[in-house]
Amino acid sequence: MAEAKTKATRLSVSKYLDGIADDARRADCEAIAALMKSITKQEPAMWGASIVGYGKYAYVYDSGRSGEFCATGFSSRKGDISIYLVASGPNQDELLGRLGKHKMGKSCLTIKRLADIDRKVLRQLVAESYRAIMQRYPAKQ
Numbered sequence: 001m002a003e004a005k006t007k008a009t010r011l012s013v014s015k016y017l018d019g020i021a022d023d024a025r026r027a028d029c030e031a032i033a034a035l036m037k038s039i040t041k042q043e044p045a046m047w048g049a050s051i052v053g054y055g056k057y058a059y060v061y062d063s064g065r066s067g068e069f070c071a072t073g074f075s076s077r078k079g080d081i082s083i084y085l086v087a088s089g090p091n092q093d094e095l096l097g098r099l100g101k102h103k104m105g106k107s108c109l110t111i112k113r114l115a116d117i118d119r120k121v122l123r124q125l126v127a128e129s130y131r132a133i134m135q136r137y138p139a140k141q
Helices: 013-018 023-040 092-099 119-136
Strands: 044-047 051-060 066-076 081-085 108-111
Touching: 013 023, 013 044, 013 051, 023 044, 023 051, 023 066, 023 081, 023 119, 044 066, 051 119, 066 119, 081 119, 092 119
Parallel strands: none
Antiparallel strands: 044 051, 051 066, 066 081, 081 108
């Protein structure tokens, strides 16, 4: 059975953020990092070489494939910032309508810069997604 490609690593989050060449993009990512830490109450960890993740959950598909992934996170990509909303919250559609300039895939919200969106709405989207994924996949003690 195929193994998940993206796993938690011991890479440095601060080195990743410091390595973002564009000053404005780096500042946006640092602000997103602070927002996610305040919502999740989790320390960030690198998932693969380019995802800053908060919290984690374990999943098992009907096929039997299983793995772990961050409960929420973000990544600075070539031309945008990807924000991982792993689960949709109850108000996601309404909130996305108020967010501002963005694209939304199955679980990936894409923005160019924080100035294009309403940060309060982003905070609510992340909080609802994090809460939903943690309820769906409670941590096993």
